[in-house]
Amino acid sequence: MPDLPKEARAVVIGGGIVGCSTAYHLGKLGWTDTVVLERAKLTSGSTWHAAGLVGQLRTSANITQLLGNSVALYDRLEEETGLATGWKMNGGLRLACNEDRWTEVRRQATTAHSFGLEMHLLSPQEARDLWPLMDVDDVVGAAFLPTDGQASPSDITQALAKGARMSGVRFFEETPVTRILVEGGRIKGVETPHGTIACEIVVNCAGQWAREVGRLAGVNVPLVSVQHQYLITEKIDGVSSNLPTLRDPDRLTYYKEEVGGLVMGGYEPNPIPWAVDGIPDGFEFTLLNSDWDHFSDMMELALGRVPALAEAGIKELLNGPESFTPDGNFILGEAPEQRGFYIGAGFNAFGIAAGGGAGMALAEWVVAGEPPFDLWPVDIRRFGRPHFDTDWIRTRTLELYGKHYTIAWPGEEHDSGRPCRRSALYDRLKSAGACFGEKLGWERPNWFADLAAGEEAKDIYGFGRQNWFEAVGREHAATREAVTVFDQSSFAKFLVVGPDAEAALTWICAGNVARAPGRLTYTQMLNARGGIECDLTVARLAEDRYYVVTGTGFATHDLDWIRRNIPGGLNVQVVDVTSAYGVLSVMGPNSRELLSRLTRADLSNDGFPFGTVREIGLAGAPLMALRVTYVGELGWELHVPTEYVVNVYEALMEKGADLGVRPAGYRAIESLRLEKGYRAWGSDIGPDHTPLEAGLGWAVKLKSNQDFIGREALQVQAQRPMKKLLAGFTVDPDIVLLGRETIYRDGKRVGWLTSGGYGYTVGRSIGYGYVRNGDGVDRDYVVGGSYELEVATDRVPAEVFMEPLYDPSMSRVKP
Template sequence: MSDLPAAAKVVVIGGGIVGCSTAYHLARMGVEVVLLERKKLTSGTTFHAAGLVGQLRTSANVTQLLGYSVELYKRLESETGQATGWKMNGGLRLACNQERWTEVKRQATTAHSFGLDMQLLTPKEAQDLWPLMDVGDVVGAAFLPTDGQANPSDITLSLAKGARMAGAKIFEDTKVLSIDIRDGVIRGVIVEGGRIDCEKVVVCAGMWTRPFCAAHGVNVPLVPVEHQYIVTERIEGVTPTLPTLRDPDRLTYWKEEVGGLVMGGYEPNPKLWRDGSLPPGFHFTLLDNDFDHFTPMMEQALGRVPAMQTAGIKQMINGPESFTPDGMFILGEAPEQRNLFVGAGFNAFGIASGGGAGMCLAEWVAKGEAPFDLWPADIRRFGRPHFDSDWIRKRTYEAYGKHYSMAWPGEEHQSGRPCRKSPLYETLKADGAVFGEKLGWERPNWFADLAAGEEPRDVYTYGRPNWHAAVGREHRACREGVVIFDQTSFAKFALKGPDAERALSWICANDVARPVGSLTYTQMLNDRGGIEADLTVARRAPDEFYIVTGTGFATHDFDWIKRNIPAGANAQLFDITSANSVLSLMGPRSREVLQAVTRADVSNAAFPFGTARTIGIAGCPVLALRVTYVGELGYELHFPVEYATAVYAALREAGAPFGIRNAGYRAIESLRLEKGYRAWGSDIGPDHTPDEAGLGWAVKLKRDIPFKGREAVAAQRAQGVKKRMATFTADPGVILHGRETIYRDGRRVGWLSSGGFGFTLNRSIGMGYVRNPEGVTADYVLSGRYELEVATERVPAEVTLAPLYDAGMERIKA
């Protein structure tokens, strides 16, 4: 302990692959960093990892992160002189039925979108690469040549050596007891027998991360799950160049190891390890093998690789791995505590992620932001349900069981439901609502026609799903008449205080310094001009603003606003999501229905587009926002939850003569695609600027008002953009889900960020960025001939920069 430094800029806690990678990258950036490991490097989870390194994910940026791992591992051994066991033998993925083959073909298109060379193979071609397998039931396979495998302990020790070479200090057998936090500021870490002063802490402690961070008020939703695999003795025909193999229909994976095979998998009935508490002294420790639990997977494996029937078993390994409720790892600065960063919950692909995750964490720590948008892995994607260990365990159990199951479009989780409910939940359920879930909220996705015998449940497919016709009914009702959407799950904040206007004017790209009653659609930007939030702001008083954002962005957007309130500004932010219900009344007849339930004048003259008014409905004070996300005349009605049933009943009764009906979120998606409205998290995010997204009109550059990101937006406007959001349409028989590849004049220029169907147009619709390093203008976008790659086949597409559906604008603003 006497060798411990008195201080460091950053302390990394945890000596597994992610901690060592983070220290390696911080040190190479010139940051003074100390890594502390309670026992020995790799002794928690890393040492018993299987070591497969795959790259493809549904997110372009997570795929980029994994691709960085590959590039790092390729050079690391020569850089440090420490062996890594890295081999880029490629990776095979099998499909053994037609639905899985469709999934694999769509994965291949996603790979092409992201610049990966995924090749589709016949069963015979796959067998040529992996001769030991029986391909009698194989329909086809995909091969990614740049996938590989590594020795987890060796590659971690190589990263640790590289970190030391760059100046990092690493201490084993040094247990961190706590973080010294005073007045909300990190002062240092307390270790057994000493302390180290520091400004920032990065917790990469694997399954210890949740309890350690919880002791400091930070929530990290992860669960240790038992994960078993076997290592065989040498098998004739197993060569060092054998690719990794994944057989999701048999729930199994393989890799070569010293002439034998490693075989493991993801059973549908996982075993959560313990109750979340961890035994003292647990390191370089494996769990008791559970042969009964492993037997079903072994039987599946023997059918695929008959040679295993006579192979000797060298070792059976059972070790706990950290899994998360959505199957994605956790990165970023904790919203509860400034300068406390987390890298944990790697769902058994920590070796594949380690290099890239460490790079991203290091950039985040050193520069205050991630190198690119990492929303799928961002710790701020979690919310209130994720504080409850029982809820997390239920959802993680389901997520683990789905690791190799079909990834159906539109699939919903079933565990831990219902959790958060609108007061109208039972009423809507009785009307045929089929609910989805987001951040614990039950939200109606679509409504079955119970009188006609429609069954209110989702049936998943890669074709047109069973809800397609129902969504079409709701879509047309919104375009032609009037519908109600229950959007109670919206995240809702109040910003109050004498300096509320000054604070929000700095954070928002659009002008919110407008009169009381004004409603402003705005983005919030980072210093690169990227869109960190996309929301609506209503001014309720000189010192009060009401902010509405998407359900899933509650933690993220609250954190972004709070941390960017200027120092010294007297403005307080409150999360009031649970206080208010929201009913959105939308469609050309919506004004007539609204006028029938209130004495307030809701004519266009008295209540124009882009304003907010308090009106009375059924004895309830309702904050009505004249706004739309579906391209029709409409109103968002916000009011205290206790009035929900009364307000809803009044609207239904008044709307009966107009054929009013309930509608769900899948209709909202269809309607907004026709109108070209962007969705944060898919179409727009921190890597996209307003000008690139076609939202430059919502930026107050013409006003002499400073705001975060202004200089970046102004510079880009002077130089022009290199990518631009466009909308594409294709034949109605083409099914678009997003991530389909965009080709312009035969050259790959991007991929779809969103995909769906437009019922008014009877066309399939996708939105995505057209990219060109030399610049993208409107003429460039519109002058090309476009195709979309869908499940590896190219189909013709038409492009536009304008809304596909515009007939409603006269109604929206009149």
Template sequence: MTLPIHAQVVVIGGGIIGCSTAYHLAKDHGADVVLLEQGKLTSGSTWHAAGLVGQLRSSASITKVLKYSVDLYKRLSDETGLETGWKMTGCLRLATNQDRWTEYKRLATTAGSFGMEMHLISPDEVKRMWPLMDVADLVGASWLPTDGQASPSDITQSLAKGARMHGAKIVEGVRVTGFAMEGARITAVHTTKGTIIAEKVINCAGQWARQVGAMAGINVPLQPVKHQYIITDPIAGLSPDAPTLRDPDRRTYFKEEVGGLVMGGYEPNPQPWVTGDVPNDWEFGLFGDDFDHFEQHMEQAMHRVPALATAGVKQMINGSESFTPDGNFILGRAMECENMYVGAGFNAFGIASGGGAGWVLAEWAMTGEAPLDLWAVDILRFSDMHRDRQWVCDRTLEAYGKHYTIGFPHEEYTSGRPRIVSPLFARLKAKGAVFGSKLGWERPNWFARNGVEPRDIYSMGRQNWFAAVGEEHAHVREHVGLFDQSSFAKYELTGPAAADALAKICAGHVGRPVGRVTYTQLLNTRGGIEADLTVARLAEDHFYIVTGTGFRTHDQAWIASHLPSTGCTLRDVTEAYGTLSLMGPKAREVLAAVTSENVSNTAFPFGTVQDIRIAGAQIRALRLTYVGELGWELHVPIAAIGDVYDALMAAGHQLRPVGYRCLESLRLEKGYRAWSSDITPNDTPMEAGLGWAVRKADQGFIGAQALAKAGPLTKRFAGFALDDPAAVLVGRETVLRDGVAVGYLTSGGYGYTIGKSIGYGYVRNSSGVSDDFLASGNYALVVASQTYPAKIMLEAPFDPSNSRVKA
């Protein structure tokens, strides 16, 4: 095909993701689409993918994306006439120990919460379904009947035909060599066969996506890793309908193929490929067989399926697959380029994700907004630290090695640490701090007492830090604690147009007098919550914006993309300021001891910002809280934070440093929402019980029209408390009302002051969720497949009047 000179959308890459995206662009949006493939369709990693299709993930939205893939693969051949090789064989996941079994009990609960069928079955049932398997070491297995397998190449060719049927143009044998840019915008795509003027570009280049992105100035943090599997000769007694099989405790997977088995695994010592560019001519490329490295999988597989010991090996596939530093794939628009979207880094989930990823990516590119909460896979979860290719490689290999390990709650990555530390790191470590990591920042999670080893010991029950965090929690409630929150993302917006710009972006009333601090949400056009943050007005044309550590790139990109072209400037000042959060009933006494300014309730009321001096440094002090106590966030010039910390600690009043796990338990008792779990782009402020933070007049903000058109609420945020101390809540537990599932928890933990497990989530009812509906039901929570009576809470279980906050 001759290369067109213009396209509304250019899709780069002819694997399953690119073809799915082109198909949905053409079919759903009638877009003028050109897909460019440097070799032949499927010639990247699609052609050698194993083709297992699982659907359940920890995110409801990502599970929905994968379920969409299955629905598409079932019906696509009716439209195109080309089969996809889809077989709904179901999937067995094996458990050989109690921690794994508990994980499956939690996953079964999650599946129920997300509307998926999943069963926990006995070893005898496993043996009946898979007679060739040795089940002697099994505790049991999970069974997902709607999972299955497909032919990656067949799906891709069927999607490509469907795309052509709806008007898309597909050009093979043409490589992208660069882009014509005007500022941060692509105007044309340069290729080996000419130039295409383009309005939008979607980078689905697989393991080449990083170098394609770099041509437009964006970073796509992925790492090619060598991944091996074998295909055996036919094995007697193997059913053609045998379920796909995952044996995570032995780190292997199996699927039936032409009477034999496909078997591979995820080893703890994976082999990376290049940290530089992938060769352009790696078309249908494979590495040499490496049976020495694969032996660890072969040994484990033969224990599970003894017939493998005598089966012939027809072929070994040793190919490269794109993996990412956190094991989640990459979708969305990077902030560095206004009109390039990315779909890449699928961590061997490309076939399972392909149909749904193409659907959401097409929607995202055509509307400018993700169609649902896709934060778990959004490219904006990364930051500048992910430009370090060696760091990305090291962390990606750790993530690969965890592919089949038990997913313990609160587990931390260990590679590439410490990456970013506050100046207080050594002081806090000397106090027994046990650190976690968020977007590269080392942050104290909890503090070990004298004689206690300062490290996490993971388990499925109460973990080793539970009592220590309880002590910290009580100390903040009764005395005063100091949190090092220097990792907060911080921006300054200045200029004559700043106030009007924020009035459009923020749902809250940020145009308050100088000196006021506003908590506000940023909404999408559907009224969903894209971010929540605080805005302090320092001057008529100067605003200070603070948000969560992990949302640094995301929130900056959202704000920047909605600012006018002139009249205001947004600057990231995260590293310019450290943050010390002084919280507790004695916070005022500590602060008064170290500053000469008047910090009384009259002189320094809640929800205000003032400059004060501590230890000779000028501090930006914001009186607010995320723990439900009297307190201040002290934003300190980073060079002075050590002196300010020392002065505060010397002030007495039983001040002690406390950690983020204490912060989490405190906020749960106060019912404070956490973005990305309790509140997401899927949820409106009214559904989340945050309507009080939305301005009623002047409806000129983004999302206002959607809120105005919304009918009666069919879901509402609520809290739940359990009396049984054995129930450990971590989120995604099913909420039952009068025995019927009505939702699931978005977050969960323990409230030490009230002595109960606490969870939050949305109660759903298609006929409406009124106060009477919420109050009249009998509630229970399904926790790891066991049902516990629960009490619904429609206000904070601790200090609902906020008397302590405003003391």
């Protein structure tokens, strides 16, 4: 029986690569009294049978950086610990076998350049020179990342464990966690068959078991197990030890060298789930039965690329389940349901590539209580209500598994598990030609087809202007010239109530919310570094009541941020009321006239000025009207009790017929906001950007005497040259900007686009991005440069701007 300690500073559950990496980094950070509990033996879950490819490039700069941290760690780990890791930086090849894939690869190369990652584009013959065994008759081109590589999963995990032990971390195998003790909302310890360990921090790195371990603490971890197969051959002539890893996405397969032979696996479009009713007891160092019938399609595709496989001896077809998530990204962070409970799981078969960096980030998150940098793409708070249903999770996850190697089209929507969350208007909008997208389970109209003209409400994807381009232009023009109605019922909405509501929000919000009832405040919520954690609207309804509105996808994150930052001792409650209200945004120069036909409320500029909220009666409904806009036109958001939404919408469409009213979707909102220069959280702004850097200093109460989270950091920043500043760029309208295009100032790489799209009123493609300079950036520096953008490896001239491209005076029909 293991001699468990009575207490520990942190308990890590799971002895796979992520658990051992987290423990290693906790030890390096001085948390030497960390304990790792493994239910069986180290690596006995999915780590030991992982393929071991290590790639770095992702669509997020910070996740790419995190994977780069893995490579840097693996490069030094063997020397540090004296244990072999099997790590070799032999580079990685990625093939393109059609023009669309080649466009995707070229855009990936530009993304790599944006993030400072070395990536070279090769001809088919140049690719074959690096990988002589392959047939390249169908190859259009390839990309090569020289710093990618491969590792031995079990060896590198054992090396990380030794490194952790060298810092004082203790490991206990054959020690499953049976209970997590929680008292007064705080973690108090963990129970095992061998005793209880008192602790205040638990880190759930249990891999496929992470969902079950999460339940012990009342925490939801959205992942499921999927079968994943790969083949291992005997030695093959011509396979050298320095052969690069190879990904052949058009044939759905990957390859790496192993002991003179090849490992070949892939991501089939019809994956097989595993452990639907729970993982069997005693499942450790265990494989599933090989499924040659299911693998036959992969084999046929591989033979077309590597003919030598036809004559190669087969050692094994390995079938090992791994954990996957419903969006294809892994899961990190502190659980919103339980303080002190952290998760590192759901690595979607790239746990070896991510393990080193993910363990570093998670350890720093535990020690500091916040992530070391913006990790939103993998933050557990990106999930929400649909992710409590395991069947829904599995349905969506299987679709994402099947898309692992398909082309990632701009604006692509997923089909599975839909519809899930529908507003009251779903059927009416569908009948009106809505083509829906989905976010956090909500069905949201992206654009409207003209059904009478024979248009089909269906996306046809491509890297050029897609089939919805003209339809969105119509909606854009209607918003600028007449009036449109957007169904934004999916907005997340919270009530902050209680006698100390003002005090709590004054501390949490960077903007001034201590205003009279009836006033709106557009504000950010900052971290201690001054970075933007939330970007939202706060409406004061009464002395003790505020109404907070934020984006659909940020519901869990923003609610958690508000709740965890309420100072102790204050009498205030936060309630999620998202489902109680639908939202109809009525926007455009004719919006005042339309709404005036349906209400007796004074909607004049004097009677209802910008930045105010009123409770009014409209079309028989009691509702909150917010005078605010995200499209740059006169307009109101109508927050309508759910049972009245249909009536209000029908009245708007009936009374506005002669005013040119039409429904519009989210793609028009994106185009409109780009012209007006409104920022989008998660792309243009986030925890790594301050309001001063983002051009939002006007929204911060720095000149007041009110203290707030992040104030000190902003005061310090205001006294020093800034290192980056958000700017806008326009290019020729035929060039499609998507975001992540590289920014060059006077021929020098200075950043990348955070978002991109098209402005129909100005007739230009528009992008935003931060111009960086270690010696300091100000407005004069930004506008004083000559700019180019790299788009799919081609440089194109760009014009920089710092003021909005559009204001209502440009409208073709005056308000």
